[in-house]
Amino acid sequence: MPFAALTGYLALLGRTVGLGLERPFVKALSRNRDSIAATTVYFGIGELLLVPLILWQWAHDPAYAAGIGGWIGWALLSGLIYAVSFHVYVYGMSVGEVSLLAPLYATMFLWLYLMDILWGEAVFGWLQLAGILAVMTGVVFLNIAPGRNLAQVLNPLTVIRQPGAWGMLVYAFGLALGRMVDKQAADIAPPVLYAFIDNAPCVLGGILLLALRGRAGRLIALGRERFWIAVVGSFAGMYAYVLMLVALDYFNPSVVEPVTQLSVLLAVGLGAWWFKEPLRARWVAALLVAVGAVLLLLG
Numbered sequence: 001m002p003f004a005a006l007t008g009y010l011a012l013l014g015r016t017v018g019l020g021l022e023r024p025f026v027k028a029l030s031r032n033r034d035s036i037a038a039t040t041v042y043f044g045i046g047e048l049l050l051v052p053l054i055l056w057q058w059a060h061d062p063a064y065a066a067g068i069g070g071w072i073g074w075a076l077l078s079g080l081i082y083a084v085s086f087h088v089y090v091y092g093m094s095v096g097e098v099s100l101l102a103p104l105y106a107t108m109f110l111w112l113y114l115m116d117i118l119w120g121e122a123v124f125g126w127l128q129l130a131g132i133l134a135v136m137t138g139v140v141f142l143n144i145a146p147g148r149n150l151a152q153v154l155n156p157l158t159v160i161r162q163p164g165a166w167g168m169l170v171y172a173f174g175l176a177l178g179r180m181v182d183k184q185a186a187d188i189a190p191p192v193l194y195a196f197i198d199n200a201p202c203v204l205g206g207i208l209l210l211a212l213r214g215r216a217g218r219l220i221a222l223g224r225e226r227f228w229i230a231v232v233g234s235f236a237g238m239y240a241y242v243l244m245l246v247a248l249d250y251f252n253p254s255v256v257e258p259v260t261q262l263s264v265l266l267a268v269g270l271g272a273w274w275f276k277e278p279l280r281a282r283w284v285a286a287l288l289v290a291v292g293a294v295l296l297l298l299g
Contacts (some may be wrong), residue, residue, distance in 0.1 A: 018240025022267025025233025096164020098271025
């Protein structure tokens with residue numbers, strides 16, 4: 001396998017594992033705490049983790065940021081989209097169950113495919129349709145719970161009424177939109193510097209909101225109380241994003257994101273183990289999402 005192709009596949013693998021670890025850690029950080037503070041701490045630490053790598057790359061390449069004028073506009077645009085999406089995401093995770101919300105993340109690739117088709121970068125076919133149907137069937141399996149009748153189980157809208165579900169669905173749409181923006185700069189922007197600028201609006205916006213509400217002290221309190229949870233989760237999530245940017249050099253967004261849905265299997269397992277969540281048919285939902293991702297890749 002050529003080195004370039006291997007780099008792309010390794011980036012996909014690293015992103016998948018990172019996302020699988022990230023979601024339970026976000027839950028652990030934000031549970032029973034201010035979600036704005038949790039989001040700001042989480043992404044703020046992630047930003048700090050990127051600084052040494054940026055400085056190292058800049059020291060070895062003085063022209064590291066020479067072309068920033070050609071892509072910073074895209075970074076700020078997607079950064080604003082992500083700022084809203086990230087805060088909604090962490091809120092959803094703070095009140096919902098990891099094993100329920102993680103599979104809903106897969107709805108993002110429905111939006112990605114629609115956007116790819118609108119941009120003329122993808123053609124809708126039978127394999128893609130099968131992948132979408134697999135994901136929708138997975139959503140139905142998420143509805144299985146004691147006390148629900150067959151009509152409730154078969155209604156995909158039932159899941160929206162679950163705690164945090166709407167947050168994950170809004171997050172999925174926001175990420176799809178942001179990924180299409182990221183694609184415009186993926187081949188010209190240094191991934192790590194781009195990620196740093198891209199996530200800055202989320203952190204700065206959170207600090208501003210907390211300051212205006214007189215709650216800035218919650219940042220320090222949460223950082224002290226759950227420091228290592230925040231660091232491990234931030235490392236997994238931030239570098240999963242950097243690896244996504246690397247992967248976009250080799251694959252379209254409509255391939256990168258569906259493949260990384262395999263991370264849902266890891267997230268569902270960790271959610272059940274860490275938070276004692278009831279799995280019920282959620283393993284089936286996770287597997288259907290994974291099958292949908294594979295079908296989409298083959299398409």
